[in-house]
Amino acid sequence: MSATTLDRVVGTARRSPTFAVGFGIILVFALLAAFADILAPMPPTLSHPYETLKPPGSGPFLLGTDGNGMDVLSRVIHGARYAFGIALPAGAIMAVVGIPLGLIAGWRGGWVDEVLLRVLDVLRAFPTIILALAIVAATGQGFLNVILVVGFLDSPIFARIVRAEVLALRNATFVRAAVAAGNPEWRVLLVHILPNAILGATAQLPLRMAWAVRISATLAFIGIGVQAPAPEWGAMIRQGAEYVISGEWWVALFPGLALIAMVLGLNLAGDGLSDLLDPKRRATGK
Amino acid sequence: MRLLEVEDLHVEFAARGLDNRVRVARALNGVSFTVDAGEVVGLVGETGAGKSLTALAAMGLLRAPARIPQGSIRFEGQDILAMSDRELEKIRGRRMAMVVQSPLTSLDPLKRIGDQLVRMQRVHGTARGAEARARAEAMLAAVRIPDPARRMQAWPHELSGGMAQRVLIAMALVNEPALVIADEPTTGLDVTVQAQVLDTLRDLVRARNLGALVITHDLGVVAHYCQRVAVMFAGRIVEDGPVAEVFARPAHPYTQALIASTPGRIAQLGYTVTGGTPPDLYDLPSGCLYRDRCPRATTACLAPPPRIALDATHGAACHYAWEAA
Amino acid sequence: MMLDVQNLVHRFPGGVNAVNDVSFSIAAGETLGLVGESGSGKSTIGLLVTRLLAPTGGTILFEGEDITRLPPAALRKLRARLQIVFQDPWGSLNPRMTIGRLLEEPLALHTTLDSAARIAEARRLADRVRLPAASLSRYPHELSGGQLQRVSIARAIANRPKLVVLDEPTSSLDLSVRAGILQLLDELQRETGIAMLFISHDLETVRLVSHRVIVLYLGRIVEQAPAATLFDNPAHPYTQVLLSAHLPPDPAMRLRRHEVTGEIPSPINLPPGCFFAGRCPVALPACTAAPPPAIALEAGHSAACLRIADGTNIIDPVEERA
Ligand SMILES: Nc1ncnc2c1ncn2[C@@H]1O[C@H](COP(=O)(O)OP(=O)(O)OP(=O)(O)O)[C@@H](O)[C@H]1O
Ligand SMILES: Nc1ncnc2c1ncn2[C@@H]1O[C@H](COP(=O)(O)OP(=O)(O)O)[C@@H](O)[C@H]1O
Numbered sequence: 048m049s050a051t052t053l054d055r056v057v058g059t060a061r062r063s064p065t066f067a068v069g070f071g072i073i074l075v076f077a078l079l080a081a082f083a084d085i086l087a088p089m090p091p092t093l094s095h096p097y098e099t100l101k102p103p104g105s106g107p108f109l110l111g112t113d114g115n116g117m118d119v120l121s122r123v124i125h126g127a128r129y130a131f132g133i134a135l136p137a138g139a140i141m142a143v144v145g146i147p148l149g150l151i152a153g154w155r156g157g158w159v160d161e162v163l164l165r166v167l168d169v170l171r172a173f174p175t176i177i178l179a180l181a182i183v184a185a186t187g188q189g190f191l192n193v194i195l196v197v198g199f200l201d202s203p204i205f206a207r208i209v210r211a212e213v214l215a216l217r218n219a220t221f222v223r224a225a226v227a228a229g230n231p232e233w234r235v236l237l238v239h240i241l242p243n244a245i246l247g248a249t250a251q252l253p254l255r256m257a258w259a260v261r262i263s264a265t266l267a268f269i270g271i272g273v274q275a276p277a278p279e280w281g282a283m284i285r286q287g288a289e290y291v292i293s294g295e296w297w298v299a300l301f302p303g304l305a306l307i308a309m310v311l312g313l314n315l316a317g318d319g320l321s322d323l324l325d326p327k328r329r330a331t332g333k
Numbered sequence: 334m335r336l337l338e339v340e341d342l343h344v345e346f347a348a349r350g351l352d353n354r355v356r357v358a359r360a361l362n363g364v365s366f367t368v369d370a371g372e373v374v375g376l377v378g379e380t381g382a383g384k385s386l387t388a389l390a391a392m393g394l395l396r397a398p399a400r401i402p403q404g405s406i407r408f409e410g411q412d413i414l415a416m417s418d419r420e421l422e423k424i425r426g427r428r429m430a431m432v433v434q435s436p437l438t439s440l441d442p443l444k445r446i447g448d449q450l451v452r453m454q455r456v457h458g459t460a461r462g463a464e465a466r467a468r469a470e471a472m473l474a475a476v477r478i479p480d481p482a483r484r485m486q487a488w489p490h491e492l493s494g495g496m497a498q499r500v501l502i503a504m505a506l507v508n509e510p511a512l513v514i515a516d517e518p519t520t521g522l523d524v525t526v527q528a529q530v531l532d533t534l535r536d537l538v539r540a541r542n543l544g545a546l547v548i549t550h551d552l553g554v555v556a557h558y559c560q561r562v563a564v565m566f567a568g569r570i571v572e573d574g575p576v577a578e579v580f581a582r583p584a585h586p587y588t589q590a591l592i593a594s595t596p597g598r599i600a601q602l603g604y605t606v607t608g609g610t611p612p613d614l615y616d617l618p619s620g621c622l623y624r625d626r627c628p629r630a631t632t633a634c635l636a637p638p639p640r641i642a643l644d645a646t647h648g649a650a651c652h653y654a655w656e657a658a
Numbered sequence: 659m660m661l662d663v664q665n666l667v668h669r670f671p672g673g674v675n676a677v678n679d680v681s682f683s684i685a686a687g688e689t690l691g692l693v694g695e696s697g698s699g700k701s702t703i704g705l706l707v708t709r710l711l712a713p714t715g716g717t718i719l720f721e722g723e724d725i726t727r728l729p730p731a732a733l734r735k736l737r738a739r740l741q742i743v744f745q746d747p748w749g750s751l752n753p754r755m756t757i758g759r760l761l762e763e764p765l766a767l768h769t770t771l772d773s774a775a776r777i778a779e780a781r782r783l784a785d786r787v788r789l790p791a792a793s794l795s796r797y798p799h800e801l802s803g804g805q806l807q808r809v810s811i812a813r814a815i816a817n818r819p820k821l822v823v824l825d826e827p828t829s830s831l832d833l834s835v836r837a838g839i840l841q842l843l844d845e846l847q848r849e850t851g852i853a854m855l856f857i858s859h860d861l862e863t864v865r866l867v868s869h870r871v872i873v874l875y876l877g878r879i880v881e882q883a884p885a886a887t888l889f890d891n892p893a894h895p896y897t898q899v900l901l902s903a904h905l906p907p908d909p910a911m912r913l914r915r916h917e918v919t920g921e922i923p924s925p926i927n928l929p930p931g932c933f934f935a936g937r938c939p940v941a942l943p944a945c946t947a948a949p950p951p952a953i954a955l956e957a958g959h960s961a962a963c964l965r966i967a968d969g970t971n972i973i974d975p976v977e978e979r980a
């Protein structure tokens with residue numbers, strides 16, 4: 048294997064352009080979030096009372112200002128922090144709650160499985176956005192609540208993906224061979240089944256994170272969840288929506304574009320990942 | 334009468350590796366053989382030797398990424414490689430037919446087997462309506478399906494593996510093709526069922542003067558159901574000839590190793606063969622492809638061996654073929 | 659006796675009678691062959707004696723100890739001495755573990771060796787089954803089927819077991835690779851005196867490796883005998899039919915065929931008498947009444963057929979049509 052890192056990056060990109068594009072988009076947002084303080088021309092909540100609703104390109108405001116005279120560009124850049132602030136912890140909750148649930152439900156069956164399937168039925172019957180709305184409205188509107196609700200609401204879906212994999216693996220010969228070797232049950236589950244069962248879930252993670260970003264923006268848009276003047280894209284869109292009719296389109300458009308790009312990036316990365324993670328397809332290189 | 338004539342057929346696949354380099358797998362490296370009317374020819378070789386690829390190529394079924402850089406395939410005098418898809422569709426299932434492994438997945442699960450047999454005839458315009466049904470039933474009887482009239486109404490999932498395999502043979506033969514290619518037609522079937530399926534195939538070949546190419550890795554099938562055999566290794570025919578001749582006097586070291594690996598021979602002579610892996614198709618050695626495993630290899634084997642004719646019908650691709658024979 | 663199985667019965671949920679009152683034993687250092695067609699219960703018996711499955715009925719004695727019902731902890735300890743190798747080499751190994759880790763696993767589970775000692779032992783095992791040392795850092799998909807089966811065998815013998823069940827260990831391998839595996843098993847048995855239950859539908863292979871052979875039909879033993887006796891003088895009509903359908907890889911050998919017709923009964927709804935009665939060319943009216951008992955023909959050779967008593971059990975072969 049004499050391939051350099053660059054070769055490998057190019058190789059990966061060639062094997063899944065989808066992943067490469069998605070990952071590129073996420074990377075851009077990650078950089079924006081990480082270096083928001085440096086990259087943003089001014090603090091996101093610094094208001095310029097005499098320069099409200101300036102169109103893009105007026106003076107130092109590249110993307111204009113909003114109704115409070117805050118710089119839209121700076122706010123969009125800082126919004127990436129909120130997006131990751133929701134995507135990463137919500138994704139972590141989904142994985143940490145969903146994967147063990149799915150493992151146990153798939154392996155043991157029984158009541159865990161029953162409960163999981165029932166919860167999934169409920170989730171499928173209700174539009175999740177309404178559930179999320181109801182719960183956040185009932186539990187209080189903090190950012191932390193949004194994270195928890197989004198994370199927990201999605202974990203059963205995760206559990207289901209893992210459960211399906213475990214069900215298939217339960218009868219795999221190598222699992223039987225692991226039992227025959229004398230592995231205790233926990234080791235069969237953690238060492239032999241888990242690493243083979245989370246492939247599908249890993250590929251789902253970006254997709255579900257995209258969903259989390261969307262839901263949190265939607266909640267903010269309806270006025271639940273993160274509140275203005277926090278630079279959250281959904282909240283910004285809500286705020287900007289009022290001005291669209293009167294012709295100040297930029298206040299809503301730019302956070303909207305950012306939201307779409309981020310969700311698209313996560314979705315592309317998720318789709319590409321399922322191809323890349325297939326171990327058989329990695330066998331072509333020696 | 335010559336039905337199929339494959340000459341110096343090469344097939345390769347291009348794939349991109351992890352390191353982004355395009356690598357070419359040379360899967361077939363000069364395959365030549367013929368099938369005449371009235372004979373059953375066996376094609377044997379280990380997994381990955383190229384048996385199925387040869388069959389697909391002969392049926393005109395190879396698609397990208399497979400490429401045929403060299404060679405010719407003639408069926409009833411026509412050049413298969415030069416034919417359009419439309420022309421191929423006309424002869425496939427009509428003049429030449431294929432029986433594949435895994436019968437249950439090859440039948441349409443949503444159609445009764447009688448209807449599938451009738452459709453096969455309608456598609457090729459050989460018969461329709463009541464005539465097609467009558468021929469379908471006669472065909473089921475010919476492949477020794479008990480109570481064919483009732484079985485016409487059966488669904489594929491109601492058939493046992495051996496019966497499904499015989500139905501597939503019936504499907505292949507219902508349009509009375511000249512050539513049948515059977516790719517591992519009995520792999521996975523029980524011995525008693527395997528015998529019935531092979532008997533069926535052989536009887537039909539005799540009764541209708543068909544030509545058959547039977548692909549297998551089972552030397553027992555070759556020994557008892559084929560008149561001639563072609564032995565394949567790493568995409569080349571390394572030995573070909575009449576079955577009795579090749580088993581009695583195998584000339585190629587690979588054929589010799591195959592025969593020495595049968596449990597019967599091991600019981601007589603002990604373990605004499607150390608198996609090995611086939612060569613890497615992405616990085617084929619020059620010269621004889623069997624060199625790494627060959628106990629007889631010398632420096633002469635750095636050059637590719639030609640097919641050496643031992644007599645009019647028996648030949649082997651080995652520099653030392655005449656020594657063994 | 660290394661293994662002593664008495665009146666083993668297994669019925670799967672859904673009413674499939676997979677194993678129907680099977681009794682046999684295996685002595686130390688002995689290879690017992692188990693042949694039969696698909697669905698005859700071979701694999702199920704393999705899973706039962708290794709206690710990967712709990713039998714519906716009967717008893718299993720391993721080295722004199724009753725292992726029919728064991729708590730999980732005791733069962734795990736037993737697995738050091740009682741091992742199994744499965745048919746599918748590609749599916750038998752965790753695709754996400756290196757060969758080295760796969761070989762270390764049984765040592766980690768059953769010995770107190772430290773990591774360095776385990777690695778050394780894994781190397782020795784790899785060498786013993788003639789795997790190239792470089793394969794220890796490979797993943798299963800990078801090895802050939804024959805090499806993978808060597809890994810499975812190495813895992814099985816890692817803790818020097820007393821009995822290994824081999825469920826069709828060579829059936830999915832190519833002929834020349836197959837011979838290498840059989841040779842390895844032969845050497846291992848000579849060196850360690852390990853007992854083997856060799857399951858296969860390939861009659862030639864079973865004849866080559868086994869000391870004694872059991873023929874199964876629909877989960878019942880129809881005949882058992884020393885290998886040479888069974889293959890040269892099969893007594894049970896089913897054994898005769900089975901052997902006659904076999905195609906020896908030698909065109910000079912003439913086939914002597916017995917034609918059988920009729921369908922194999924469903925294991926869900928088994929007939930009361932001899933399971934072969936519906937297809938048997940020499941069936942008697944009494945055959946459908948009750949299961950025929952096993953009758954001893956000579957020492958170590960018995961068959962369950964009513965015709966044996968009066969010696970009319972041999973079917974005339976149909977000579978091969980030219
Ligand atoms: N998990 C299961 N649930 C229900 N029935 C089963 C199960 N496993 C096996 N059976 C049935 O039990 C019978 C014996 O199966 P077994 O796998 O032991 O056969 P075998 O002799 O090993 O066959 P083969 O040669 O195909 O491997 C068959 O009828 C089979 O369908
Ligand atoms: N689509 C493909 N891409 C790359 N290699 C292929 C493809 N199809 C077949 N091959 C390779 O060609 C060789 C011959 O295959 P095949 O004809 O299926 O062998 P067999 O003799 O077992 O029927 C094998 O090494 C196989 O891996």
Ligand code: SF4
Pocket residue numbers: 585586587621622623624627628629630631633634638650651652653654
């Ligand atoms: S040509 Fe040489 S290497 Fe090839 S089979 Fe003959 S003796 Fe062996």
Ligand code: SF4
Pocket residue numbers: 894895896932933934935936938939940941942945950962963964965
């Ligand atoms: S008991 Fe009867 S039916 Fe069964 S094998 Fe013997 S003769 Fe045939």
Ligand SMILES: [Mg+2]
Pocket residue numbers: 384385
């Ligand atoms: Mg094939």
Ligand SMILES: [Mg+2]
Pocket residue numbers: 700701702
């Ligand atoms: Mg089995």
